Amino acid sequence: MTPESRRLDGNAAAGRLSDVFVFDATAARTRCGGCGMTAPLGVYHVYADAPGMVVRCPTCEAMVMRIAQTPGHTWLDMSGVAALDIST
Amino acid sequence: MARTAIRRRLTWRLATVAANASEARAVHRLSLQIDGWDGHLPGQHVDVRLTAPDGYQAQRSYSIASAPESPTVDLVVQRLDDGEVSPYLTDGVRAGDQLELRGPIGGYFVWRAEFDSPLQLVAGGSGVAPFLAVLDHHAAAGSGAPVRLLYSARSIDDVIGRERLQQHAERGIGVTIALTREQPPGWAGLSGRLTPRVIREHVWPADGRPSILVCGSTTFVEAVADSLVEAGHEAAAIRIERFGDVKGARRDSGVPTTRR
Ligand SMILES: Cc1cc2nc3c(=O)[nH]c(=O)nc-3n(C[C@H](O)[C@H](O)[C@H](O)COP(=O)(O)OP(=O)(O)OC[C@H]3O[C@@H](n4cnc5c(N)ncnc54)[C@H](O)[C@@H]3O)c2cc1C
Ligand SMILES: [Zn+2]
Numbered sequence A: 001m002t003p004e005s006r007r008l009d010g011n012a013a014a015g016r017l018s019d020v021f022v023f024d025a026t027a028a029r030t031r032c033g034g035c036g037m038t039a040p041l042g043v044y045h046v047y048a049d050a051p052g053m054v055v056r057c058p059t060c061e062a063m064v065m066r067i068a069q070t071p072g073h074t075w076l077d078m079s080g081v082a083a084l085d086i087s088t
Numbered sequence B: 001m002a003r004t005a006i007r008r009r010l011t012w013r014l015a016t017v018a019a020n021a022s023e024a025r026a027v028h029r030l031s032l033q034i035d036g037w038d039g040h041l042p043g044q045h046v047d048v049r050l051t052a053p054d055g056y057q058a059q060r061s062y063s064i065a066s067a068p069e070s071p072t073v074d075l076v077v078q079r080l081d082d083g084e085v086s087p088y089l090t091d092g093v094r095a096g097d098q099l100e101l102r103g104p105i106g107g108y109f110v111w112r113a114e115f116d117s118p119l120q121l122v123a124g125g126s127g128v129a130p131f132l133a134v135l136d137h138h139a140a141a142g143s144g145a146p147v148r149l150l151y152s153a154r155s156i157d158d159v160i161g162r163e164r165l166q167q168h169a170e171r172g173i174g175v176t177i178a179l180t181r182e183q184p185p186g187w188a189g190l191s192g193r194l195t196p197r198v199i200r201e202h203v204w205p206a207d208g209r210p211s212i213l214v215c216g217s218t219t220f221v222e223a224v225a226d227s228l229v230e231a232g233h234e235a236a237a238i239r240i241e242r243f244g245d246v247k248g249a250r251r252d253s254g255v256p257t258t259r260r
Helices: A010-017 B088-092 B125-140 B160-171 B197-200 B217-232
Strands: A007-009 A029-032 A038-040 A045-049 A052-054 A063-070 A073-078 A081-085 B014-024 B025-035 B045-051 B055-065 B073-078 B098-105 B121-125 B147-153 B174-179 B211-216 B237-240
Touching: A007 B217, A007 B237, A010 A029, A010 A045, A010 A052, A010 A063, A010 B045, A010 B055, A010 B098, A045 B174, A052 B055, A063 B025, B025 B088, B025 B098, B025 B125, B045 B073, B055 B125, B073 B088, B073 B125, B121 B125, B125 B147, B125 B160, B125 B211, B125 B217, B147 B160, B147 B197, B197 B217, B211 B217, B217 B237
Parallel strands: B121 B147, B121 B211, B147 B174, B211 B237
Antiparallel strands: A007 A045, A029 A038, A029 A081, A045 A052, A052 A063, A063 A073, B014 B025, B014 B098, B025 B073, B045 B055, B045 B098
């Protein structure tokens, strides 16, 4: 199995991100810190490799987020995100 | 803002299995009773979490296959024999059992009855699950949006929601099924994989500016999305949801393997 066929998208990360955010993450317009491209998080690529998930830009493949979860604990690295734009 | 104020954090909750019935080859429909369920949008999913006696947990996402008008929240689960979670859901769960889940999840890959632009749905295998919810909601809400479904399955026994799709076809939904591996005698649908040519012929033309939802295995949805862009559709009009791939999916994904 190739890494490409293991690829998911932002939809697959939304449940885990709901432990952190009160808004729906998949619709949040997300600006990539690597190339500046902006798209809903649902468009981003996600690689799920337990116990974490890595979110990558669909344009430049830069890592924008990493999420790791253990029972009772969530760790989120958003250092690759330049901005999030949320409709409220 | 009222909408924001009533938004609640999603929490894990218990669902009671009302029924677990065979839906197609190696596919079961789990109908769930969930107290206090506030409804959902077609296209949304839930996360299901299983906990082993030793505390080990596994969670997986499953699309909601029933319309918000349905009395139960239904999931359509395909059994992967070597999978961690799906064999338990299809074969280990009985009516009356409880499952832990959270949802509804996702606001990007959704269809709302207020949307009136032409809608094109493209599904591979169990990727039809969210579209069963879309089509039932389209009917219940009396939507006038024109809809077409292009659905790739391996054989007639693998077609999920066959009777319901037939009923939708009778009320004017364009339902085209492509059987990739095996066709019954007298099969009137398409045979073979969803090549760029098949996609160009059976999807709403790009100049009608349809919104497009594509769902299925990763290999399938990515090849379909490429063909759609080749056929002139704007990337921004195409929303996709990847279920991941399973072993051997390249062979069975319903798209030509030479493309990637
Ligand atoms: C948003 C979303 C919605 C979904 N909706 C549905 C739905 O409605 N219906 C449905 O049936 N499925 C759906 N899925 C897929 C579902 O979440 C599960 O992935 C699926 O049920 C398989 O889970 P499993 O635990 O049985 O298999 P897993 O144990 O996760 O294994 C999956 C496959 O990958 C292989 N595999 C596992 N790990 C590796 C590895 N490290 N390297 C190589 N191969 C590996 C296994 O052999 C197996 O073939 C959805 C997925 C997403 C992201
Ligand atoms: Zn980028």
